[in-house]
Structure formats: C-alpha cells, structure tokens
Amino acid sequence: MTDTTRMIEQLSARAAPVRRMWSPMRRTLAWLLAASLVMAGMVLTHAQGADVARVLASPDATREWLAALLTGVLASYAVFQVSVPGRDPRWAWLPVPAALFWLASLGLGCMNEVARDGLAALAFRPGPMECLRAISMTSIPLGLVLLLMVRHAGVVRPRPTALLAMLSAAALSSSTVSLIHDGGESSLMVLIWHIGAVALLSLASLLLARRMFAWIGYSRHA
Secondary structure, three states, X not given: OHHHHHHHHHHHHHOOOOOOOOOHHHHHHHHHHHHHHHHHHHHHHHOOHHHHHHHHOOHHXXXXXXXXXXXXXXXXXXXXXXXXXXXXXXXXXXXXHHHHHHHHHHHHHHHHHHHHHHHHHHOOOOOOHHHHHHHXXXXXXXHHHHHHHOHHHHHOOHHHHXXXXXXXXXXXXXXXXXXXXXXXXXXXXXXXXXXXXXXXXXXXXXXXXXXXXXXXXXXXXX
C-alpha cells in the first residue's frame, strides 16, 4: 500500500497541468480570421476593386454572396460545437437555414434573370467550371486545417464534424470566388457550379470522414 501511495504521489507531482480548451466561439473566430486572410489574398490577387464593386452592385449577387458567407460562418461554429463530447448533436443543423436561404436566393436570382433576359438566361455555359476548380483548391486545405483543429472528434462524431468542416470551408470559398469572377456569371451557373462544388466536397467529407481523421493523426480506434 505504501509503494502504491508513493507511486501515485510521484505521478501526481510529474503531471503537467491540462490547458482548458478554448470556447467554441473563440476557436471559431480564430479559424475565421485565418480563413479570411486566405480569402482576402485571393481577392487581392485575382480581382480589382472595380470588379468586386460591380459584382456587389447587383442585388441578386449581393444576396447570394451574403447567404454563402453566412452558411460558412454558421457551419464553422457548428463544427466546434458538435466536435465536443456531451454537446447537443443538434448543433449540426445550425447552418441549414442559411444554406436554404442561399438556395432560395439563387432560385430568385434565376427567376429575375429569366424575367429580364428570357430563356437566354438558362443557357448552359461550361466556362464557370473554373469556379469549381478554384473552390476545390481553396476549400480542401482550409477544411483539413479545420479538421486538424477538432481532430479529437475522430472518436466523438467524425461524420457530422467532417461534413460541417468542409461545408464551412467550401461555402466561404464559394463566397470569395463569386467576388472574383467577371460579373457575367448567371445565377443558374452559380447554382450548378458553386452549389455543386460545395455539395460534392461536403458529401465526400461525410463518406471519407474516418479516413481523413485517421490521416491527420486521430482515428476512431486511437
């Protein structure tokens, strides 16, 4: 008994203090700051002030941009909630209203363009595939950084955490790419390429959640 007590005392003396985890809001702000720097760099590199002003001069484009931005912000906050053991899993639904508003904004934009330009507004143009490439190249590394910040979720809720992380990164990337294009992209093309990219990346993250957490160093069996 004496040896056991001495061993416990020695282990207690050597134990390092455990740092308290930042609050979900504080971690969200930290990640959004990092993501904002990346997005600002994209805009400064690929667009001019006049281009951004021309895009935001359109009420439809402004509404779509704000909806995408809000979706990304709310999804990032939901990530830091659902990844913590004991937190209500219903936090995963937080970005859904914003995502629906985004879809509704794009739908309204399509109707306004049809009313203004006729059926020509529904013409399919493959050119905006560059948007899909830009969104993917930006959101994948950002999403992985976010997953690294919540890698403990690999043993808690890997699937919703991975889904929300990529949804956040992809929606923010989409909002940034929408400021870079030349302003000639219709709401229909945004709906197809931007929403398509976000949905594809989010679905892939959902399906590959455990593999991604294992790859960054914290698997379900860790």
